[in-house]
Amino acid sequence: MSGFTEVRSIRYARPMSPPESLLSKLSLVLSEIAGVNVTLLSEQSSPSNLPEWDSMTNIHFIGAIEEEFGVTISTADALNLHSLGDVARFVEAKQPRA
Template identity: 35%
Template sequence: MEQTGILDQVKQVVSDTFGVSVGSLTAETTANDVEGWDSVAHLIFINGIESAFGVRLPMQQALDVSNLGDMAKLVQDVRQA
């Protein structure tokens, strides 16, 4: 799956997790842009990403992603490893 498809799926996880419209999300969307996305919610988001993609993300890298595009790139990198 190319990164665009991965980004679309990452957006869907955000939408499902936080109840926001997929259309309001971009690769540049950060946790600060989404109401209710705090450190605890970020762990729930990471779990959702791992479930959606069937991967185990390196926790420190997953905690350090700055936007949805970075999360899509991390998922792509983990899937290719």
């Protein structure tokens, strides 16, 4: 459950802004998966305000994040990624440091 705790702490304790480049790359991936114009996506984009981000898009998006960023998303993590900003902060925390 470490992933679960970690995401909670990121979301509620340290809501830092994710790096701009990571957010824009994730936006590009999501735009391809969901079929929406990338300019409509922001840190706040979420399944609740983006109709194209439905449950099937979410499955493909999670698969694509794993493929593109080389991270593993646990079941608990997957259930806690509520917005594009959440995803960016998660990937930022998980990605191996260069």
